[in-house]
Amino acid sequence: MSRERLCVLSRKRSLYSTSRLVEAAKQNGARPLVVDTLRCTMLVQAGASRLYYRGAQLTGLTAAIPRIGASITTYGLAVVSHLDTMGVPVVNGATGIARSRDKVRCLQLLASSGIDVPRTVMATQQSSVKQLVDLVGGLPCIIKLLRGTQGVGVMLGNTLAEVETILQTFWGLGQDVCLQEFIAESKGRDLRALVVGEQVVGAMRRTARTGDFRANIHRGAEGKPTKLDAHTRAMAVRAARVIGLEVCGVDLLEGADGPKVLELNSSPGFEGLEAATKKDLAGDIVRHALAFAAKRRG
16 A cells, blocks of 8 residues: 655644544555644745745655644645645645635635525625615624634624624724625524535534524534435535635535525534544545545646
8 A cells, every 4th residue: 555645734633633634544545744834934946946844844745635724824825825836736725725715705706606605795884784784685684704713703683783783893893794694494504515526425414502593513503414415415516616625614504495505614624524424534535635646646
């Protein structure tokens, strides 16, 4: 069995997803190397750019799997891009990660490709709040920070005064924010599909804890395995292709008129999904990374 060198870009080896990728790499005959993104030094020079980690040059990498946290997006994207320019096959390139991190940009690309998404509006504080609310279908509506994660910065506005107060607060703090249609049928529930390459390798329905409308596992939601229908699976895979991601979590809402793609996560945690589905999802990701690298090598 080959001893290919698989790099996992991650701040901590002890994180569940990182440790599982390390374990899966070993099980699939590869040598895992966990690299703390913020300890990378990039040398840019004509024809021979290099990457150093803790002072030593990194060479001989077969492929890289980025696990770029939202708080280090800018530097993380630079490292991912640097690996790409060095010829290292990177599962999830910088462009795809950047698109997924900007919620409105992501939805713009999905909608322009004909993928159904919740009605979303972004504006500045010069706008009429009533008009914004009307544009997304009225009250209640969802208010989101553009770069929030794990349900942080997501609020439900039930009255016009409430929406205006939340918006003015965010705007006053210099935050970019958007309003989104509230899908009543999905209150407190959503679907998470893990896309790897051209298929959904696992899916679960997440149900929020009592009193919360955000179905995030990190906020105490419960995940149960589910089998998506062919249309929903195809929508999730197509969304990943549009944004340019090989591996991603696709969050969907179940509306009365069918599923809607809510957002994509380029560094999806899969602890809850592995627990719910009892599947080796880390193995799926590692095998795809090695196959992706082999295809790139021709």
